[in-house]
Amino acid sequence: MSAKYRKKAKKARVIPGYHLTLGVVITMLSLIVLIPLASVLVYSLKISPSEFIKLLCRENVRNAFATSIGCAFIAAVINIFFGLIIAWTLVKYDFPGKRILDGFIELPFALPTAVAGITLSKLYSETGFFGSQLAKLGIKVAYTKVGLVIALIFVGIPFVVRAVQPVLEKTDGQYEEAAFMLGASPGKTFLSVILPELRPALLTGFGLAFARGIGEYGSVIYISGNSAKEHTQVISYVIMQKLSYVDYASATAIALVMLIISFLLLLFVNIVQAKQSARTNLL
Amino acid sequence: MNEIEKLEKSKKRVKYLLITVTVLFIVLMLVVPLISVISNSLAECFSFYIKSITTEYVKSALLVTLLATVVAVIVNTIFGICAAWLLTKFSFKGKHILATLIDIPFSISPVIVGLSYLMTFGRLGWFYPVIRAINMHFGTDIRIAFAIPGVVLATVFVTFPFVSREIIPVLNVQGKDEEEAAALMGAKGFTIFRKITLPHMKWGLIYGIILCTARALGEFGAVNALSKTRGETFTLPLEIDALYMSGTRTSITSAFAVSSILVILAIIILFARNIIEHSSRLKEPKGR
Numbered sequence: 375m376s377a378k379y380r381k382k383a384k385k386a387r388v389i390p391g392y393h394l395t396l397g398v399v400i401t402m403l404s405l406i407v408l409i410p411l412a413s414v415l416v417y418s419l420k421i422s423p424s425e426f427i428k429l430l431c432r433e434n435v436r437n438a439f440a441t442s443i444g445c446a447f448i449a450a451v452i453n454i455f456f457g458l459i460i461a462w463t464l465v466k467y468d469f470p471g472k473r474i475l476d477g478f479i480e481l482p483f484a485l486p487t488a489v490a491g492i493t494l495s496k497l498y499s500e501t502g503f504f505g506s507q508l509a510k511l512g513i514k515v516a517y518t519k520v521g522l523v524i525a526l527i528f529v530g531i532p533f534v535v536r537a538v539q540p541v542l543e544k545t546d547g548q549y550e551e552a553a554f555m556l557g558a559s560p561g562k563t564f565l566s567v568i569l570p571e572l573r574p575a576l577l578t579g580f581g582l583a584f585a586r587g588i589g590e591y592g593s594v595i596y597i598s599g600n601s602a603k604e605h606t607q608v609i610s611y612v613i614m615q616k617l618s619y620v621d622y623a624s625a626t627a628i629a630l631v632m633l634i635i636s637f638l639l640l641l642f643v644n645i646v647q648a649k650q651s652a653r654t655n656l657l
Numbered sequence: 658m659n660e661i662e663k664l665e666k667s668k669k670r671v672k673y674l675l676i677t678v679t680v681l682f683i684v685l686m687l688v689v690p691l692i693s694v695i696s697n698s699l700a701e702c703f704s705f706y707i708k709s710i711t712t713e714y715v716k717s718a719l720l721v722t723l724l725a726t727v728v729a730v731i732v733n734t735i736f737g738i739c740a741a742w743l744l745t746k747f748s749f750k751g752k753h754i755l756a757t758l759i760d761i762p763f764s765i766s767p768v769i770v771g772l773s774y775l776m777t778f779g780r781l782g783w784f785y786p787v788i789r790a791i792n793m794h795f796g797t798d799i800r801i802a803f804a805i806p807g808v809v810l811a812t813v814f815v816t817f818p819f820v821s822r823e824i825i826p827v828l829n830v831q832g833k834d835e836e837e838a839a840a841l842m843g844a845k846g847f848t849i850f851r852k853i854t855l856p857h858m859k860w861g862l863i864y865g866i867i868l869c870t871a872r873a874l875g876e877f878g879a880v881n882a883l884s885k886t887r888g889e890t891f892t893l894p895l896e897i898d899a900l901y902m903s904g905t906r907t908s909i910t911s912a913f914a915v916s917s918i919l920v921i922l923a924i925i926i927l928f929a930r931n932i933i934e935h936s937s938r939l940k941e942p943k944g945r
Binding site: 469 | 926
């Protein structure tokens with residue numbers, strides 16, 4: 375939006391309702407979101423910095439941060455790989471049952487996290503459908519970090535697929551054709567023509583899936599086993615644990631660090647998206 | 658010629674490989690868990706299933722869940738329409754900051770939402786004395802944390818940007834020329850909204866409401882921190898958690914039986930979503 379346009383808009387707002395909607399939006403946003411979040415901030419400021427550090431450096435808290443961030447990162451990387459394949463297949467190829475499969479991608483958004491959690495836990499436990507087969511191979515999934523990663527792949531996959539799909543739909547294959555004409559192999563075409571085109575969308579999907587994974591609670595607490603010894607406690611679980619022990623100081627300290635991490639990730643996604651839209655506007 | 662044939666062949670091989678990977682991934686990761694909820698819920702006989710989903714606890718949880726969902730949808734629809742109108746029809750200072758603030762609930766762990774309401778309305782919260790003063794003065798017994806209002810508020814929080822996020826892009830694409838023309842010709846605000854804006858954002862609005870409903874029905878982490886009494890303030894996901902955590906074979910089957918209610922709702926939501934996407938694409942061939 376140019377400065378000239380902005381000036382014009384300020385001079386005369388033709389469309390009515392500016393003050394009304396501004397009032398409603400700011401009031402509701404403050405009451406429901408900002409004031410409660412500010413309470414966490416205010417409470418955590420009461421804790422002295424040295425105590426703050428001490429609370430965060432407890433072994434189980436450190437381990438939980440490592441577990442949450444590590445597993446969410448691995449799951450997000452796996453999701454980028456499979457998300458790209460799935461989005462590519464659903465956009466570029468035609469096959470029977472495609473629309474039903476496409477609809478299933480959004481299942482993790484529609485299925486309550488607690489339901490997903492108990493189902494995955496049951497499926498991968500030693501008596502479950504997958505767990506019993508994997509146990510024969512000597513692989514244990516439920517109550518390990520592997521189980522945690524599987525649950526996070528489940529919750530994260532729609533973010534990547536839905537970020538990549540629209541971008542793939544827009545590319546009409548003319549660059550691919552040009553690359554082919556110039557003698558590039560399909561592999562090379564993919565790596566140096568298609569992949570750069572998809573990079574912002576992949577990064578957005580990665581950022582969203584990663585952010586969701588770090589804070590995930592319902593779908594992971596059943597399959598992870600929540601053992602401090604095995605380092606399978608996620609950070610959300612530790613906060614909940616501190617809350618039930620009425621240890622509000624620890625809970626808010628951990629929450630504050632998580633809030634900062636999610637802000638940074640949100641910022642990252644917003645920057646990537648802004649760059650992406652700037653690029654598409656140029657085209 | 659041979660070269661091209663070879664290329665075609667390898668392209669076909671890649672195509673079948675990718676389709677296989679996609680089908681396997683979706684079936685193993687998404688379809689099997691869905692089927693497994695249903696099959697687990699029927700592990701005992703059918704009469705047990707019916708008994709599991711008609712206990713007093715489940716009935717109360719269903720009511721709380723529906724209440725929270727209805728309130729969340731109404732509040733967030735009103736908010737979403739206002740926010741979309743504000744952010745797409747006007748330009749003002751701080752617009753981008755406002756847009757980012759609205760998106761906050763997306764990236765926050767639900768457990769932190771629960772925590773923040775406890776820090777506000779709980780015994781240690783700064784709002785607690787206010788509530789107590791009101792209760793003392795009027796002889797009422799208003800409670801927010803560990804009571805229904807807390808559960809409802811937390812649900813509203815986690816679904817807060819769902820509607821606005823779906824309509825804002827639609828209205829951004831549409832622009833504001835039509836509304837400006839209507840306003841210059843003397844149309845009233847509400848008439849402009851009803852006759853011009855609403856038809857444009859219809860599909861986005863319905864889609865947002867569907868997403869909001871899905872999330873509100875299934876919210877777990879945020880309400881888990883704020884709700885402690887089974888049979889009173891528990892929502893369906895909390896009831897499922899309580900049943901599953903009891904750990905006996907029958908109670909786990911009951912947990913899956915209660916889950917099946919939410920699964921059926923999830924399937925309906927997925928269907929509705931697909932139908933809407935299909936109809937909105939038919940209307941605008943270029944799609945979202």
